[in-house]
């Protein structure tokens with residue numbers, strides 16, 4: 013639970029704190045001074061029109077691209093100059109827009125490999141023997157969480173699309189990261205698949221910080237504690253779903269059209 017001041021403001025260190033983050037590709041300034049603070053345990057959605065810079069923001073946070081200027085802090089630690097794997101080992105894990113699994117490996121092996129990777133595995137026979145049982149147990153627990161126990165030994169490539177995305181979420185959470193970033197986790201899904209994945213995300217991110225980019229407003233408004241609206245590389249509003257929905261700037265720039273299109 014976050015510590016609260018008398019005014020009701022949280023005094024705890026945010027899970028993620030972004031200050032004046034900028035990124036240019038050549039002459040094009042894509043990220044134009046983003047400020048964002050995401051509290052530990054919060055579920056936060058980033059929404060905005062195509063090309064607004066949502067994936068770029070993810071790539072800057074996770075160390076895939078270096079920012080042109082500005083800072084990103086994870087639990088108070090400045091991430092400047094760190095490689096994605098180092099940031100990952102500090103407790104931040106992301107999924108990608110495109111399903112990112114090993115299709116010929118079994119579902120179980122996909123999860124086990126990500127656990128090995130997350131634990132900084134170096135080959136050593138005796139370590140391997142000692143760890144083997146614990147790893148198998150941990151991988152099985154994750155399969156249980158993502159409802160894929162009955163698919164355990166199938167090659168991951170034969171799973172349905174929604175099951176593959178569920179597996180990818182399993183891989184993302186496998187290392188025990190406490191900040192989980194999901195890039196369009198329900199893209200391309202039917203209503204029932206979306207409901208299924210939404211429920212799964214809610215369960216596996218219990219007591220963790222979730223940052224997600226998502227176009228489906230049902231998912232955004234159903235899952236997020238707070239929402240940020242990114243338009244042309246700037247956050248034009250951050251707030252609770254109610255606040256964001258009622259914000260005239262958001263209505264004008266983005267949400268009005270999207271919500272109308274949804275009905």
Ligand SMILES: Nc1ncnc2c1ncn2[C@@H]1O[C@H](COP(=O)(O)OP(=O)(O)OP(=O)(O)O)[C@@H](O)[C@H]1O
Nearest residue numbers: 037038040042060061062063064065066067068069
């Ligand atoms: N590596 C890159 N080099 C040059 N331009 C890039 C690069 N990556 C992204 N861009 C540009 O940055 C802008 C923002 O792209 P980005 O993919 O971050 O938007 P987005 O909000 O995630 O869009 P979508 O909702 O369609 O996924 C686009 O104009 C894109 O062409």
